[in-house]
Amino acid sequence: MAKTIREINEKIRKGQAVVVDAEEIIDLVAQKGAKKAAAEVDVVTTGTFGPMCSSGAFLNSGHTKPRAKFSKVWLNDVNAYAGLAAVDFYIGATELPDKDPDNSVFPGRFVYGGAHVIEDLVAGKEVEFKATAYGTDCYPRKEVRSWITLANLNQAVLTNPRNAYQNYNVAVNRDGKRVIYTYMGVLQPGIANANYCSAGQLSPLLNDPLYRTIGIGTRIFLGGGVGYVWWEGTQHAPAVQRLPNGAPQVPAGTLAVCGDLKQMNTQWLRGVSLVGYGVSLGVGIGIPMPVLDEDVIKHCAVSDADLVAPIVDYSTDYPNCIPGNLGYVSYKELKSGSITINGKKVPTAGLSSYKKAKEIATILKEWIRKGEFLLSEPVASIPTPESGQKCKPFVEKPIL
């Protein structure tokens, strides 16, 4: 018995939609079977919260008097890209203050960066704004210094080119002596710890492994507000090795998302300082899955035991683009607190918060149950495994 998004929305409007999260659906399908569950359930909600570096926000400050066409912009001393129209600029999550010591005293602490500027704006704090301009007849002003707040900006649009990675590496350090500091956290030598970063069974793209319901225009929970998928994410690589259930065994799909920063909340949008690596933005995303048929619900019923991630060495293999891995482990094993690598018990830790992922899936569930959040029909699909699309390496042509 197939359903359409339109029919599901009708039920949502009437407050009659049956909504469960991607954790609850596992037992439900196990008990009732996919067919019965698909007939009963209308929407399954997913969630994820973790550092997502490819994030940032387009801001429009409004025009100063007299007008200026900003050439350079700084927010709390963090450079924002101003190569746009007069008072538009983009604050990138990983940007550091001009005078940040970065990794010159290794490992650097990276206490503040673009992601923290975004968090401060969302928290309603005043942010120090500085801009320089060369001056034109129509935009004569050459310098601006002021405090700004999110409320006073015209638009503030969180615009993230790559979020919600479908699966991710489990990072280890195979080096014999050296501690390494990575975007996957601090890794002890001799494979003494392993860090993973996915919500597993709650993760949006692991519940829609073949991108059947998520596409361009999909309405989502983003940072506490309502957002949208605006494109496939950068490095979207659907053509990878997959399990029989369709789930990729390695990092695969990604999403480009956007949403109104003014609706967001620092509970779901947080600056992250990764020692020795840099700054990132902790982003909370939740995506509803319309239960169109049995096939959709079967994918949503996937559990941590059915999903695997590759163990990758970040001391030599990852930095040098050496393919391959040290094997696969399930998310069930990863979440147990330890995994076995080469016969050795290795403690695991997450960078993605399962607790927050669950909270997001729960909030989204409530929004839909109350009729406050309707599902959207994607206006176009994102590339599927059949497209053959992979993540290409940089093609270097030496400049002589």
Added chain:
Amino acid sequence: MASEKLVLNFPRGIVREPVVYRLVKDYDLRVNIMRASISPDEAGHMVVEISGDKRKLEAGRKYIESVGVTWQPLSKDVHWRQDRCVHCTACVSVCPTSALSVKRPEMVVQFDEDKCIGCELCIPVCGYAAVEIQF
């Protein structure tokens, strides 16, 4: 037998007083030094676990005060900021005493201040500055 974890603050000039020796010798206390540091201006901090007879422990603390060393319970100096913690669990695998642990299957991070020894290993691995240690 009583036991307590204390942070001892040695003001400048007292670092030469053999405080630990006295606590052991004169007060019959067991002193486990968890960490000790002296800053460039010669003020020092020591994190210790002291155990022994309850009355002797009290006397030991009075002795420490009498030589000008101030102290406070270690738990007063270690703050796990629940409002900042996102429960990613990154800290849990580095915590040597399981003061930071995960409640499963909810994957919720919990902090047991009684188990904390103030080693600070969790501080750099927490990307959200959720653990604060002051001494």
